Amino acid sequence: MHNPTESKPRWERRKDARPQELLAAALDLFVSRGYAATRLEDVARSAGVSKGTLYLYFANKEELFKAVVRDAIVQPIGEAEMDFAAIDGHSADLLRTLLMRWWDKVGATKASGITKLMIAEAANFPELMQFYNEEVIARGNALIANILTRGVARGEFRAVDPDVMMPVLVAPVLMLMLWSQSPQLCAGATIDPYAYLAAYIDTTLRGLRPASAPEGAPYCMPAAPATGLHNK
Amino acid sequence: MHNPTESKPRWERRKDARPQELLAAALDLFVSRGYAATRLEDVARSAGVSKGTLYLYFANKEELFKAVVRDAIVQPIGEAEMDFAAIDGHSADLLRTLLMRWWDKVGATKASGITKLMIAEAANFPELMQFYNEEVIARGNALIANILTRGVARGEFRAVDPDVMMPVLVAPVLMLMLWSQSPQLCAGATIDPYAYLAAYIDTTLRGLRPASAPEGAPYCMPAAPATGLHNK
Amino acid sequence: MHNPTESKPRWERRKDARPQELLAAALDLFVSRGYAATRLEDVARSAGVSKGTLYLYFANKEELFKAVVRDAIVQPIGEAEMDFAAIDGHSADLLRTLLMRWWDKVGATKASGITKLMIAEAANFPELMQFYNEEVIARGNALIANILTRGVARGEFRAVDPDVMMPVLVAPVLMLMLWSQSPQLCAGATIDPYAYLAAYIDTTLRGLRPASAPEGAPYCMPAAPATGLHNK
Amino acid sequence: MHNPTESKPRWERRKDARPQELLAAALDLFVSRGYAATRLEDVARSAGVSKGTLYLYFANKEELFKAVVRDAIVQPIGEAEMDFAAIDGHSADLLRTLLMRWWDKVGATKASGITKLMIAEAANFPELMQFYNEEVIARGNALIANILTRGVARGEFRAVDPDVMMPVLVAPVLMLMLWSQSPQLCAGATIDPYAYLAAYIDTTLRGLRPASAPEGAPYCMPAAPATGLHNK
DNA sequence: CATGAATGAGAATTCATTCAT
DNA sequence: AATGAATGAATTCTCATTCAT
Numbered sequence: 001m002h003n004p005t006e007s008k009p010r011w012e013r014r015k016d017a018r019p020q021e022l023l024a025a026a027l028d029l030f031v032s033r034g035y036a037a038t039r040l041e042d043v044a045r046s047a048g049v050s051k052g053t054l055y056l057y058f059a060n061k062e063e064l065f066k067a068v069v070r071d072a073i074v075q076p077i078g079e080a081e082m083d084f085a086a087i088d089g090h091s092a093d094l095l096r097t098l099l100m101r102w103w104d105k106v107g108a109t110k111a112s113g114i115t116k117l118m119i120a121e122a123a124n125f126p127e128l129m130q131f132y133n134e135e136v137i138a139r140g141n142a143l144i145a146n147i148l149t150r151g152v153a154r155g156e157f158r159a160v161d162p163d164v165m166m167p168v169l170v171a172p173v174l175m176l177m178l179w180s181q182s183p184q185l186c187a188g189a190t191i192d193p194y195a196y197l198a199a200y201i202d203t204t205l206r207g208l209r210p211a212s213a214p215e216g217a218p219y220c221m222p223a224a225p226a227t228g229l230h231n232k
Numbered sequence: 233m234h235n236p237t238e239s240k241p242r243w244e245r246r247k248d249a250r251p252q253e254l255l256a257a258a259l260d261l262f263v264s265r266g267y268a269a270t271r272l273e274d275v276a277r278s279a280g281v282s283k284g285t286l287y288l289y290f291a292n293k294e295e296l297f298k299a300v301v302r303d304a305i306v307q308p309i310g311e312a313e314m315d316f317a318a319i320d321g322h323s324a325d326l327l328r329t330l331l332m333r334w335w336d337k338v339g340a341t342k343a344s345g346i347t348k349l350m351i352a353e354a355a356n357f358p359e360l361m362q363f364y365n366e367e368v369i370a371r372g373n374a375l376i377a378n379i380l381t382r383g384v385a386r387g388e389f390r391a392v393d394p395d396v397m398m399p400v401l402v403a404p405v406l407m408l409m410l411w412s413q414s415p416q417l418c419a420g421a422t423i424d425p426y427a428y429l430a431a432y433i434d435t436t437l438r439g440l441r442p443a444s445a446p447e448g449a450p451y452c453m454p455a456a457p458a459t460g461l462h463n464k
Numbered sequence: 465m466h467n468p469t470e471s472k473p474r475w476e477r478r479k480d481a482r483p484q485e486l487l488a489a490a491l492d493l494f495v496s497r498g499y500a501a502t503r504l505e506d507v508a509r510s511a512g513v514s515k516g517t518l519y520l521y522f523a524n525k526e527e528l529f530k531a532v533v534r535d536a537i538v539q540p541i542g543e544a545e546m547d548f549a550a551i552d553g554h555s556a557d558l559l560r561t562l563l564m565r566w567w568d569k570v571g572a573t574k575a576s577g578i579t580k581l582m583i584a585e586a587a588n589f590p591e592l593m594q595f596y597n598e599e600v601i602a603r604g605n606a607l608i609a610n611i612l613t614r615g616v617a618r619g620e621f622r623a624v625d626p627d628v629m630m631p632v633l634v635a636p637v638l639m640l641m642l643w644s645q646s647p648q649l650c651a652g653a654t655i656d657p658y659a660y661l662a663a664y665i666d667t668t669l670r671g672l673r674p675a676s677a678p679e680g681a682p683y684c685m686p687a688a689p690a691t692g693l694h695n696k
Numbered sequence: 697m698h699n700p701t702e703s704k705p706r707w708e709r710r711k712d713a714r715p716q717e718l719l720a721a722a723l724d725l726f727v728s729r730g731y732a733a734t735r736l737e738d739v740a741r742s743a744g745v746s747k748g749t750l751y752l753y754f755a756n757k758e759e760l761f762k763a764v765v766r767d768a769i770v771q772p773i774g775e776a777e778m779d780f781a782a783i784d785g786h787s788a789d790l791l792r793t794l795l796m797r798w799w800d801k802v803g804a805t806k807a808s809g810i811t812k813l814m815i816a817e818a819a820n821f822p823e824l825m826q827f828y829n830e831e832v833i834a835r836g837n838a839l840i841a842n843i844l845t846r847g848v849a850r851g852e853f854r855a856v857d858p859d860v861m862m863p864v865l866v867a868p869v870l871m872l873m874l875w876s877q878s879p880q881l882c883a884g885a886t887i888d889p890y891a892y893l894a895a896y897i898d899t900t901l902r903g904l905r906p907a908s909a910p911e912g913a914p915y916c917m918p919a920a921p922a923t924g925l926h927n928k
Numbered sequence: 929c930a931t932g933a934a935t936g937a938g939a940a941t942t943c944a945t946t947c948a949t
Numbered sequence: 950a951a952t953g954a955a956t957g958a959a960t961t962c963t964c965a966t967t968c969a970t
Contacts, residue, residue, distance in 0.1 A: 032355045036268030050935050120352030122416045123264050129416045137419040167423055168432040171407035172400055184354045184361045187369040191399055200400040203439030211447055282952045496819045500732030514931045584816030586880045587728050593880045601883040631887055632896040635871035636864055648818045648825050651833040664864040667903030675911055746956050
């Protein structure tokens with residue numbers, strides 16, 4: 001039944017797949033070029049459709065941008081929503097687990113590109129920024145702050161102000177996301193995410209250890225191969 | 233020296249002042265809106281001149297952008313060039329001093345906006361990125377890495393790989409620069425730079441303390457008012 | 465006559481009905497928005513079919529427009545074709561009857577919208593305008609001119625030049641058609657078509673009365689209720 | 697000093713004249729093609745400038761359209777504002793004078809094109825229609841209605857309802873404006889405005905004459921050459 | 929026959945850049 | 950030196966038209 005002479009159709013009907021293809025193409029371009037420098041025609045071509053088709057699914061450039069952000073955020077946020085309140089262990093372990101999972105579920109995904117986008121476009125899309133704040137930043141911050149508060153309360157961390165310390169803990173993860181998106185920003189050096197995270201977590205937990213607590217686990221990573229900690 | 237035939241111009245000659253006003257206006261707008269979304273007309277108006285005048289000083293938008301970056305960078309970098317090789321003290325004190333000075337001389341200035349700009353536009357201006365890498369990132373990184381190497385060698389820091397630890401140390405400072413530029417990114421919370429830096433430095437130095445070293449200064453900030461450390 | 469092999473279609477066949485629904489929808493939209501501002505998608509939706517279906521019946525937008533005009537014109541023109549040559553009465557009565565019938569058969573129908581359309585699009589559709597001229601304007605004008613000529617010849621009208629007077633008589637009817645389509649054009653006031661027509665006809669016939677003729681019928685409407693003249 | 701080799705400049709600086717030139721070009725095109733079918737590039741070229749220049753003076757197509765209407769209306773309306781309250785003569789003379797002046801000051805000007813435009817675009821520009829209603833239609837209507845009321849009150853016109861009769865009187869003038877703009881609408885016949893107006897006014901005044909009044913002036917035009925009445 | 933996803937030419941709009949004054 | 954009117958290439962967005970299903 002194969003017809004070798006059959007010509008390729010001008011287009012294919014893929015209504016269901018289109019939005020995702022367009023969002024993926026748009027995410028790539030928005031992240032690498034920025035919002036304003038991204039031409040919708042490139043997005044369309046990159047998704048294998050024509051300019052007009054894009055407008056079948058998104059009312060205009062701004063709506064496409066919002067959809068890209070929402071889509072790329074909602075996905076991982078949903079999965080990353082971890083119930084740490086239920087976990088019953090040492091706060092240092094909690095923090096370590098949270099940060100590592102965060103990286104695997106969010107940081108290592110395309111969602112990292114969104115972070116860069118929001119940094120660049122925060123001022124130009126206030127409502128979107130608010131959405132991002134509520135759905136992503138506030139949630140993530142709360143997770144960190146809660147663990148800090150818990151650790152201090154249980155005497156597992158030295159007495160720090162969770163609200164002050166929280167951004168300090170968040171910063172290295174955010175920068176890792178940025179660096180993983182823009183290797184140019186590292187002055188040529190390539191960052192190994194897991195070595196980076198290990199060094200960061202280890203140093204931070206040591207720095208949070210109360211004077212009374214003995215050194216060693218769970219405040220320190222085992223001296224052994226750090227690469228054994230993760231699957232990749 | 234008096235030249236009687238030289239006619240006095242009707243307008244005040246400010247050949248050198250003009251560019252600075254334009255650069256300042258451009259920096260503000262580039263930082264807040266991004267490169268592409270910044271219109272040269274706004275830059276000109278913001279500097280109190282006409283669009284045409286802008287072109288008397290800068291060949292085009294791209295050159296203006298480069299000039300903005302170079303200008304905002306070279307200034308503080310020159311001042312911040314501190315000779316830590318000559319300093320003879322505990323590596324923890326060196327690191328603390330470097331980070332605090334960095335903040336005062338660079339982070340707290342408009343140069344912070346450049347960081348945001350470079351993150352957003354890295355892919356669109358490769359040569360500029362290279363310049364930024366060489367002049368800023370590499371220098372700053374080397375400073376940090378040198379102190380780490382020195383500290384480890386002198387037994388003042390535990391045995392860490394300076395190349396791995398370096399970005400971990402840099403990250404919180406960079407994020408502070410970004411946050412200071414875009415308060416929207418903090419989910420409403422305002423970050424007090426000095427409290428943030430104190431928490432960051434204190435925790436990091438504690439985390440770098442070798443097991444053999446006694447707790448307390450210079451690894452820990454004095455419990456007393458941290459605000460005494462800086463001028464503000 | 466029964467054909468047992470003829471399969472029954474799943475859907476009702478309305479080959480002839482479809483165009484009418486489409487023409488009706490198109491007429492409405494063309495009249496209210498104008499030709500260029502009318503989107504075929506709206507026409508299709510308004511007729512309850514898809515855009516593609518429209519193209520099964522009309523080759524393109526222009527053909528649809530022409531079909532709308534022809535359809536909306538030919539219909540009433542056929543009915544309004546009145547043989548006034550055969551009528552044997554006072555010319556004033558003839559004129560009155562013609563105008564009233566014209567209104568009832570043409571002016572009060574959707575065909576009024578066509579008048580508005582042709583005024584707006586005359587320059588853009590020259591051939592259509594010619595068709596409209598020949599089928600509608602010329603015929604209507606001839607009817608009026610004939611009655612005028614007859615009235616003057618029979619001494620029932622004062623000596624007027626039928627070619628000059630004809631457009632004067634036609635104008636109020638055309639404007640009534642426009643006003644009935646676009647109430648916005650009346651500055652808020654609503655026009656009662658029959659009161660308007662009564663005032664117009666009465667005044668005009670009085671104005672056409674020869675000096676020799678006695679005042680009163682047929683030159684004047686009976687002072688009694690004008691509303692008794694029509695059915696509504 | 698004439699330099700025959702001097703090249704023509706790319707453009708000429710004509711800031712003050714530009715808007716009027718653009719408005720004139722736009723009026724022509726809007727009137728002949730309609731709003732939607734008029735391309736701004738054509739307007740610009742027609743005014744001898746580039747697309748971009750047009751946007752220097754009008755924010756967008758809609759604003760240009762509004763400006764065209766306002767400009768073309770305000771001008772003649774201002775001049776046509778005649779104080780008939782002060783005139784002390786026979787109402788028939790008043791009416792005749794008003795209509796003739798209206799034609800000379802408004803109808804015979806480009807403002808006639810606006811009438812056509814508003815008929816076509818009334819539904820698409822509601823606010824503009826309101827402006828037109830208030831500035832043009834309402835004023836004109838009031839003028840006519842006032843004279844009718846005055847005439848009836850003074851016994852110079854038979855007893856008619858001014859509100860009903862007003863549109864009947866206005867219609868022929870409006871149609872004359874339309875016909876003067878779109879000769880195509882006359883089925884080939886060319887209308888001589890002054891002959892038309894003479895026939896119209898004469899017939900109408902005869903039709904408004906009270907039974908008691910004697911025939912002849914001022915209800916009738918002198919039988920003599922009507923062309924002598926106006927300057928053209 | 930009917931559908932509606934897809935197309936792409938075309939029109940509106942923006943803005944970096946030029947240049948006569 | 951300074952201006953700002955003018956330009957036109959580039960981009961967003963629309964919609965008549967096509968065609969695989």
